[in-house]
Amino acid sequence: MSSQTDFLWPEGEVPNYDNIAKFVNAGIRACRKVNADIPIMIHLDNGGNNELYVRWFTNFIERGEEFEYIGLSYYPFWHGSLDQLEFNMNDIAKRFNKDLIIAEVSMGFTMDSYQEYEKLADSERKGYATRPALVEKIDYPMTIEGQADFTKDFLNRVANVVDDHGKGFFGGSRHGFQYRAPAGQHRHP
Numbered sequence: 001m002s003s004q005t006d007f008l009w010p011e012g013e014v015p016n017y018d019n020i021a022k023f024v025n026a027g028i029r030a031c032r033k034v035n036a037d038i039p040i041m042i043h044l045d046n047g048g049n050n051e052l053y054v055r056w057f058t059n060f061i062e063r064g065e066e067f068e069y070i071g072l073s074y075y076p077f078w079h080g081s082l083d084q085l086e087f088n089m090n091d092i093a094k095r096f097n098k099d100l101i102i103a104e105v106s107m108g109f110t111m112d113s114y115q116e117y118e119k120l121a122d123s124e125r126k127g128y129a130t131r132p133a134l135v136e137k138i139d140y141p142m143t144i145e146g147q148a149d150f151t152k153d154f155l156n157r158v159a160n161v162v163d164d165h166g167k168g169f170f171g172g173s174r175h176g177f178q179y180r181a182p183a184g185q186h187r188h189p
Helices: 017-034 050-062 081-095 144-159
Strands: 041-044 069-074 099-105 166-173 178-182
Touching: 017 050, 041 050, 041 099, 050 081, 069 081, 081 099, 081 144, 081 178, 099 144, 144 166
Parallel strands: 041 069, 069 099, 099 166
Antiparallel strands: 166 178
């Protein structure tokens, strides 16, 4: 299950946590009806925003069905620093005693525009993460080495979430999303 904090407006818009819980709970119950052993992950965007995660999950857990994983999205251009992500992961792992999976992560290696490959008109493009104003916010250069350094730092932080609650991440590839556990772990979510 995935959310960008609220959905199905206006009924499921924050701060209407009673309705949000009803909608998410219905999805969880439907999954459990198909297979009671399906692990459930509730995924929010903005992985570096601790206040968002504490508020959202505190409200949901008071009203919600049981679930196994908290999923976080993390894009350094939009979601804060790796320090903010690390703080959030450790805080919510302790606070909610849940395993965490980074459900989305990406850090590019080039400032090249892909417009010629996309073959879309400017009005159809959703924008791109390599705008200079966004790149200035990150701690790593947009190079192959910068991407490698980011990835090593990111993996280390996920692998060292308190009480072994960092269970891995899904990263993009040309074959779709693939699950990767931190080094030394060979578990599946």
